[in-house]
Amino acid sequence: MDIKTNTIETDILIVGHGIAGLAAAHAVKDEDPALKVLAVDKASLGYGGKANKGGGHVAFIPEGGEEKYVEYHTRNLGDYLNDQDALRNYAYSTIKVMDKWEKWGAKFIGRDIAFNAHPSIPWKVCLVDSTILLDMAREAKKKGIEFMDKIDVTDLLTYDGKVSGAIGFSVLTGERYIFKAKAVILANGNQNWGIMKMWSSGRGEGIGAAYRAGAMMRNAEFGSFVNIVSLDHGHVSYEAENYMYNKFGKKVDPNIPDLVDAAFRNVCGGVDIGGAIGLVMYSEVAAGNGPIYENIAENKFPDDPFGQIIFPMKGQAPKEWYRPGTHKFAHRLYEKAKLGGYAKNPGSDLREIVPGVVGECSPLYADHNMASNLPGLFSCGDISANGSSWSGAVPTPPGRNRGSGLMNAVYTASVAGPSAAKYASNISKVNVSEEQIEEITKQIYAPIDRYDGTTTSEIEWRIKSLLQYVPYSIYKSEARLLEALKEVEKLKKEVAQVVARDWHDLAKANACKSMVLCAEMFFKGSLARKESRGWHIREDYPNRDDKNMLKWINFQKGEDGEMVMSFTDVPMEKYKYKPEGWEPKNSESK
Ligand SMILES: Cc1cc2nc3c(=O)[nH]c(=O)nc-3n(C[C@H](O)[C@H](O)[C@H](O)COP(=O)(O)OP(=O)(O)OC[C@H]3O[C@@H](n4cnc5c(N)ncnc54)[C@H](O)[C@@H]3O)c2cc1C
Missing domain, CATH: 3.50.50.60 (FAD/NAD(P)-binding domain)
Structure with a gap:
């Protein structure tokens, strides 16, 4: 070319x-x-x-609250798999970061009247505009x-x-x-x-x-962040978790997941809905009680004064919280997309919702x-x-x-x-390899030269289908993860032969390669983590295993081009907060 x-x-x-x-x-x-x-x-x-x-919600930790935040996060969200030193660095920096950020152009809304994002620990939220x-x-x-x-x-x-x-x-x-x-x-x-x-x-x-x-x-x-999406309008339905009903009209309470071990709830929830929500919805459907609906008449989020502050879809936020850009964006989303979606299906306040995988x-x-x-x-x-x-x-x-x-x-x-x-x-001269550039160039442009192969849309659809499926991405088991990996192996071969029809599609071909790669890491890591911890939930290993799994799972490209997995022990000895009952490995010899 x-x-x-x-x-x-x-x-x-x-x-x-x-x-x-x-x-x-x-x-x-x-x-x-x-x-x-x-x-x-x-x-x-x-x-x-x-x-x-x-x-546009900006979280910060007020002065004096940093250590409480580190402890809470470690015990409840990070589930002891977090680097506590890195978390502490973050917690002690948020105020200083905001000061710098203002100089870089940020205009905070409500910095001095920030609201509490959590019922007990000091964790504040103010806003920025879109x-x-x-x-x-x-x-x-x-x-x-x-x-x-x-x-x-x-x-x-x-x-x-x-x-x-x-x-x-x-x-x-x-x-x-x-x-x-x-x-x-x-x-x-x-x-x-x-x-x-x-x-x-x-x-x-x-x-x-x-x-x-x-x-x-x-x-x-851990890339399986799940939200709730309405099938009517295809977007997140804020606070739908509190107004869910099964097909028999019975309320589905995200806080009382009958089919979920109580231990999960302690680590899956945090201050907001957590990994358990997808699991609760899945459990209901698996028990024959699906689909799940949101009662849109009961969910007052769009009219709620707090809703108008944090995502102003209807009405207007008070002056001190008003964000013109976000106001316009949220109103248009509601009036065009959400109401438009609901209009297609009038006659009932019950609208079907499903777990929507955001990933991250x-x-x-x-x-x-x-x-x-x-x-x-x-x-x-x-x-x-x-x-x-x-x-x-x-x-x-x-x-x-x-x-x-x-x-x-x-x-x-x-x-x-x-x-x-x-x-x-410290770098005086930048060197590049012409040979490497030519080799990468061939790889980049290959999809546009090809006539036969799998399209980008097909690859994308199949990855979405794998990750959206709750039993693969949210409620995992060895058998299901192996099934998912079988499809990933097929996709690996096909993405190497992906076809692109124009320059935009060529960018999509590049994205497809990364989607397949990330899916491989996600499923391989999920298979190797033989426990449940945080948002990683295994049906076949329902407990946290602090003896064997206080490890980070790493991936790197091997010399043969295949993925190599390795483990790094979480250096718990040096961390302040330790799981109950945790003992150093060599404790017997002490
Ligand atoms: C709907 C929604 C609501 C959210 N609400 C909040 C909230 O209230 N508070 C909060 O803290 N966080 C929120 N988040 C998350 C927050 O917005 C993100 O964590 C943050 O913006 C990430 O910033 P980033 O720059 O790392 O990545 P991104 O915002 O993803 O930016 C990455 C950039 O890289 C570019 N890019 C990607 N690939 C390539 C490539 N191959 N070549 C060149 N450029 C490339 C993209 O075009 C993009 O501009 C929300 C996110 C969404 C989607």
């Missing part, structure tokens, strides 16, 4: 300019204003990624940070074991882009399996790129400096939210605990930026 090539040199390359990428760019410039910073995204500046999808990316981009441009849009970055370039750039193509023209950089920060999101509409930007391409370059992955088995598989390993195991490669935001281990046995951004996605993105960016800047200041 006759494809134009553009070669661009920079000091720091940031892949993805969602909220984490923008914050990282600011953080690099604050550390060293002389560094040239370029952020590249497959979408458009201010409109890509998730931070603009109407969310225009936050535009505000941060405006400030970034003033600092000389450069941006490029509509470029799908597919792979990392390495030389002598170090990451020295990245490669991708324009989704508009197909032109090839080669980026040479002293350091690369991956900020291009995690894996949401393409199932839920508002999470559809998360396809894990950065995870795929890092894996192929040799990066380590960790905690992939985010396994790129990151140490306390947000460095990967590859020199020159750093990360921030969703991509490494579980791989950095601060949150433990919960899909990360953690479950539905509001506000930690944005805070994690900006906090980790505020660490990754300076780490990458310091690393770059």
Whole structure:
């Protein structure tokens, strides 16, 4: 193919300019204003990624409450699989991060009147508007940070074991882009399996790129965050969990899951609905009581004054909480999509709901400096939210605990930026391998050259079908995981022969590779974790096993190209909070 090539040199390359990428760019410039910073995204500046999808709850830990938060999170959400030191670093940083973030363009709403996100521990939430990316981009441009849009970055370039750039193509023209950089920060999101509409930007391409370059992955088995989706309108039905009925009209109470061991509830719930919700719905259906319905007349969330503050679909939030961007976004969603969906099915207040898998598989390993195991490669935001281990046995951004996605993105960016800047200041020359570039180029463009093969839509549909199926992704067992892995093995062969019809579809082909890869890690990790812990729920191993499974499960690409799994003991000896009855391995000899 006759494809134009553009070669661009920079000091720091940031892949993805969602909220984490923008914050990282600011953080690099604050550390060293002389560094040239370029952020590249497959979408458009201010409109890509998730931070603009109407969310905007920002969690922070007020001064004095940090240790209580660490203890609560470790015992109830991380389920002792979290890196307690990393969690402590996070907890003691949130206020400082907000101060920096304001300088980077954030306008907090309700910072001084933040509400409690939890009944007993100090954990506050204030808001930002959905225009936050535009505000941060405006400030970034003033600092000389450069941006490029509509470029799908597919792979990392390495030389002598170090990451020295990245490669991708324009989704508009197909032109090839080669980026040479002293350091690369991956900020291009995690894996949401393409199932839920508002999470559809998360396809894990950065995870795929890092894996192929040799990066380590960790905690992939926790990528099964589940929400409740209405079949009428296809979106999340907020608070539907409190108004669920089975086909016999009996209320389904998410807090009394008859078929669920009580131990699960302690670790699956946290402050918001947890992994147990999918399990409760599944249990009802498996017992012949399905489908499950939401009573939309009883669910007053859209009219609720608190609902108007946190997601203003109807009415208007009070002045001190008013967010014009989010107001417009939420109203349009409700009036066009949700009411439109309900209108198709009038006559009853009972509307069918199902577990909607959001995923949040985010396994790129990151140490306390947000460095990967590859020199020159750093990360921030969703991509490494579980791989950095601060949150433990919960899909990360953690479950539905509001506000930690944005805070994690900006906090980790505020660490990754300076780490990458310091690393770059010691690199005098950037080398790339022409041979590697040509080999990767062949791989990138192969789907568009092919006529025969599986389409991207088919691969995507089959991955969605696997992950959406509760008995595979939420309520796991050895037999079912092996079944799922059999399909993944087939998909691995087919994705190697995927066909693309245009440049956009070529980007989808790249996403498909990462979806299959993440599915393989998710199911293999789930199979290896022979216990139930946090949001990882095994029918055949219903108990937590602190004796054998206080381990992180890692994946890396082996020399033969196949996935290699390894285990790292959680260093419980050095951590403050230990599971009840836990003893050091060599306790007998003491
Ligand atoms: C509907 C919804 C509501 C939410 N509500 C909240 C909330 O209230 N509070 C909260 O804290 N969190 C919330 N979250 C989560 C939060 O938005 C995310 O955790 C956060 O925005 C992640 O930021 P990120 O920059 O790491 O990733 P993303 O926002 O996913 O950004 C990644 C960027 O990388 C780009 N990219 C991806 N692949 C490539 C590629 N191959 N090449 C080039 N660019 C690429 C994407 O286009 C995107 O711009 C919500 C998320 C959603 C979807």
